[in-house]
Amino acid sequence: MRQSVQTRFILFTVLTLASVIYLVPTFVNPLPEWWSKFLPANRINLGLDLQGGTHLVLEVKVDKALENNVERIRADLIKVLREKGISGASVEREGFQVHIKVAAASSEQVRGILKGEFGNLAEAKPQQTVGATTDFYLTLSKEEIRSLRDYAVDQTLETIRNRVDQFGVSEPIIQRHAQNNILIQLPGIQDPERAKEIIGKTALLEFKLVDDSSNAEDAVKNGPPPGRQVLYGQAGRGENLGAEKAGYVLEARPLMTGEYIQDARVRPAEHLQGASVELILNPAGARLFEQITAANVKRRLAIVLDNRVYSAPVIQERIAGGRASITGNFDLKEARDLAIILRAGALPAPVEIVEERTVGPSLGQDSIRQGVTSFVVGGLLVIVFMIAYYKGAGLVAVVAVVLNVLYMLAILAGLQAVLTLPGIAGIVLTVGMAVDANVLINERIREELRAGRAVRSAVEAGYKNALPAILDSNITTFLSGVILFQFGTGPVKGFAVTLCGGILTTILTAVYVTRVYYDYRISARKLERISI
């Protein structure tokens, strides 16, 4: 018996020391250098609600990515059909379908082309011949749709990760969430508006020729001529958005897109010009750009970002070397943000923010202060109450509760779990509920004493008889904690973590740690009287 008491005493002492070591980095700042070399240096992670920051959920508009893809296929179809000499074919996109209308005479040839060169397309409906025309209805295959959707979300995630990395946020969390959503957490961010601006921009960069033969006003009134589109320049921003928008008639087909960008750099304002962003194209892009500029000298080339014309300079001469610059009315900060998103690349599909939770740093500070205050006051109340009610046994229970909190915090630090405001509430609640186990034991011991048992056997019976109820009641609370963890998001998950962690440490401290004390007294034959 004595030996077993010793072993357990040593075990819990080691456990307590280890917990203290795990908690030192959280409470000592800065850490001495030798510490981080040999000992765990992880701090308790504070949730966004405590340290401030932004939590975003973006929905990736995957359908838009699919539409874009079908639109590309449509363009390919038109090109191929024209090359094969099939005239009078009309190709339209209807949702995710492509509808081809050809003269019935050439339907066999078209069928062959579709089979040969567009094998990835499935028939949405069997072909129909009515009178002199034949209709084909084609669509993407199911697997293709699935992989395109997945690709769109994954690619968006990657791009956003690049942008956030360049934006310079420490320890961001960016992960896929549900089917088409992306969860982003940016701790400690000072300017959430700017972050959202950078993350949420599609950043589709296109170079399109300006059609100077058409008048913009006519095009707006009567609709643009075939193959042309009207896009607007950058008007004022903010409140006078849409006040004065210069319209451009552009050739709808882009000559080049942003996929060739190798790097984008900010050039500060000089002379009378505002800041600009210089694009450095990769070799393939440089060649393409040279060809484009050579073929279109004296024409205006519009630089379009997300369907907004940034500038439309006249091409003076062939441009070799693969450099282009975007000028506009931006200040240095805007230019820097633009460079970031151009470097990171375009999103394959537009995104929409469907959830945002931003907490300012001062509120986080307040929450920590209030959380700690309520923890201290609540804890003191419990301590006073337990000692007043159970005297010596109450003191033993209090020691158990203190160790309980210590172990719980050490687990949080060791597992790098996130502590949130509801998480602090969970710790406070655990302090109040953990004594339940000691109450069950002590009430049992009192009962056994009243039944006339000797102190020693009363203590033993008390522990033994109280155990099933202690286990049951903790298991049930643990179960609902697990369900909560499954259901909850962010802060609430933090509560589930401390609730469940607290239950484990409660059983350990309230049942097994306190037992060491009584067993010691029993083994030392000093348990004739008990203060309970």
Added chain:
Amino acid sequence: MELIRPGTNFPFTRYRKVAFLISTLVNAAVLVALFVKGPNLGVDFAGGTIIQVKFHQNSTIPDIRKALDKVNLGGGVIQDFGEPGSNEYLIRLEKADTEIGALGEQVKKVLAEQFGADKFEVRRIESVGPQIGEDLRFRGTMSVVVSTIMMGIYIWIRFGGAFGARFGLLFGTGAVIALIHDVLVTVGALMLTNYEFDLTVVAALLTIVGFSVNDTVVICDRIRENLRKIKRETLESIINTSINETLSRTILTTGTALLVLASLYFLGGEVIKPFAFALLVGFVSGVYSTIFIASPVILLWESRTVRK
């Protein structure tokens, strides 16, 4: 110190009919209110935006309203937040046409125009899209329902093993009825006090389910023990004895939990208040329901089967 003298034998089960009647009425009232008026849903569940703003100078709700009325942000409720005199307000906007991410910036801008950019601080923005809100609503409700049923199943299995499936089922049913009671009472109290239902309230409800069942487990455990020990007494008297024997534990445990909850409620800050309030109500209700509902339910069932 002793709160409950040993040998106390209060005939709790005698009042079961009155308790059943009152509880049924209360629960029915809550259910009716839930379906007629509906709970006061926070942005987590209803969708929309809340913006918490702290002013560095005295400001009034009409001032803020005047600023916000300049732009159409889909109507809004402005209320005091935090201690009186802290100049902190909560602006709640319903679903607006503007994309979620841009709302906060717009509000910031109109406030800056009215009061000056350095005169206030946006401390918190929470925006939830309607789709996400609906999803959270569904999952929140399901999690409470599932955990309640799981508690019943746990008790059924736990006590069914030793005393036969029927007995386990009785305890389980009693526990589930008591839990439904506690959840409804808490929901009713939140509706009466006009607290908003958000994610932390669901966390509170789940904790209530997990905690309230503790008392039931402890008392059932004692009933089982006493059934084995005392053979001659009626079931009713055994149940009563068991409740009385565990009474001081029930009061103590709930008491310490209520102590820390009171501390959270008064000192933990505005964000945690609805959560602490729900737990306070739920834990008290948990004691009542265990004593006056869960245990007597067993009796109700038994007496009926005996008569047949």
